[in-house]
Amino acid sequence: xxxxxxxxxxxxxxxxxxxxxxxxxxxxxxxxxxxxxxxxxxxxxxxxxxxxxxxxxxxxxxxxxxxxxxxxxxxxxxxxxxxxxxxxxxxxxxxxxxxxxxxxxxxxxxxxxxxxxxxxxxxxxxxxxxxxxxxxxxxxxxxxxxxxxxxxxxxxxxxxxxxxxxxxxxxxxxxxxxxxxxxxxxxxxxxxxxxxxxxxxxxxxxxxxxxxxxxxxxxxxxxxxxxxxxxxxxxxxxxxxxxxxxxxxxxxxxxxxxxxxxxxxxxxxxxxxxxxxxxxxxxxxxxxxxxxxxxxxxxxxxxxxxxxxxxxxxxxxxxxxxxxxxx
Ligand SMILES: Cc1cc2nc3c(=O)[nH]c(=O)nc-3n(C[C@H](O)[C@H](O)[C@H](O)COP(=O)(O)O)c2cc1C
Numbered sequence: 213x214x215x216x217x218x219x220x221x222x223x224x225x226x227x228x229x230x231x232x233x234x235x236x237x238x239x240x241x242x243x244x245x246x247x248x249x250x251x252x253x254x255x256x257x258x259x260x261x262x263x264x265x266x267x268x269x270x271x272x273x274x275x276x277x278x279x280x281x282x283x284x285x286x287x288x289x290x291x292x293x294x295x296x297x298x299x300x301x302x303x304x305x306x307x308x309x310x311x312x313x314x315x316x317x318x319x320x321x322x323x324x325x326x327x328x329x330x331x332x333x334x335x336x337x338x339x340x341x342x343x344x345x346x347x348x349x350x351x352x353x354x355x356x357x358x359x360x361x362x363x364x365x366x367x368x369x370x371x372x373x374x375x376x377x378x379x380x381x382x383x384x385x386x387x388x389x390x391x392x393x394x395x396x397x398x399x400x401x402x403x404x405x406x407x408x409x410x411x412x413x414x415x416x417x418x419x420x421x422x423x424x425x426x427x428x429x430x431x432x433x434x435x436x437x438x439x440x441x442x443x444x445x446x447x448x449x450x451x452x453x454x455x456x457x458x459x460x461x462x463x464x465x466x467x468x469x470x471x472x473x474x475x476x477x478x479x480x481x482x483x484x485x486x487x488x489x490x491x492x493x494x495x496x497x498x499x500x501x502x503x504x505x506x507x508x509x510x511x512x513x514x515x516x517x518x519x520x521x522x523x524x525x526x527x528x529x530x531x532x533x534x535x536x537x538x539x
Pocket of ligand 1: 232235237257258314416417418438442
């Protein structure tokens with residue numbers, strides 16, 4: 213299977229492998245790493261449209277970017293068409309593409325009427341996309357789930373509305389809001405959406421190997437695959453999917469390579485956030501890089517007790533130079 217590059221309005225993607233927007237994960241250091249392994253597009257964490265307009269410091273920090281990660285997709289969440297439209301104008305020059313979150317199942321977001329709560333209100337979806345479309349002329353994508361719950365699966369209706377209102381592509385994570393992250397993603401729904409709309413469709417959910425990515429392409433006809441949790445501590449997955457799609461040998465990283473990337477990730481993190489936050493945030497990433505290696509659980513325990521960056525680096529170097537791939 214040879215996948216061609218993908219065009220989203222004026223934006224040409226060099227690869228159909230995309231980094232998923234993930235709150236608490238897809239910050240600038242993480243995106244730089246994933247981009248360096250060949251992601252065609254990377255998305256920010258979701259950014260509050262209300263926060264944008266109030267110019268919150270935290271919101272602004274979510275929008276910090278680096279030239280090497282472009283094209284960058286910025287994801288906004290909110291429930292008010294006018295506020296989303298205004299926020300879209302404010303970020304117009306900050307990224308190469310804008311996405312609207314209509315899938316987040318987190319209670320705090322839903323209570324504000326945003327994320328997957330929007331799926332219960334197709335009329336509001338219509339007004340939001342229409343208003344943002346008029347306010348923002350760049351590539352516009354919408355990310356949805358299959359519906360609110362089993363009784364109200366409506367991704368095809370939402371998909372048709374999105375296309376009619378001028379969205380340039382759609383991402384479907386084929387679980388309902390009530391499923392949250394449980395069970396399996398129903399990939400066949402991605403295929404149904406692809407047959408229903410004529411704009412590009414990105415598939416999201418449960419890709420952890422290059423073979424699964426290829427399977428999603430062939431079973432659903434989707435135009436791009438999105439990598440979320442499968443990329444934790446494993447940016448090589450993106451490179452491997454690209455290799456498989458190009459019929460090239462799929463290469464496995466060795467321990468030295470894993471250490472190189474883990475330390476680079478840590479360095480990017482420290483540059484942006486400083487020592488304290490790096491120690492706290494990078495623990496989970498370092499454990500993910502160590503997964504599958506001998507002694508990983510002991511490394512994990514020791515990391516939790518380490519609260520100084522120098523020691524975290526020392527421990528990481530020692531672990532990766534002494535360990536071997538688990539049989
Ligand atoms: C920790 C975490 C945070 C997420 N945050 C967002 C988000 O901010 N915006 C969004 O549209 N989806 C978000 N998602 C959903 C992912 O983008 C993706 O659709 C979902 O995880 C399924 O893909 P996966 O199985 O490859 O992880 C998040 C998922 C996780 C696990």
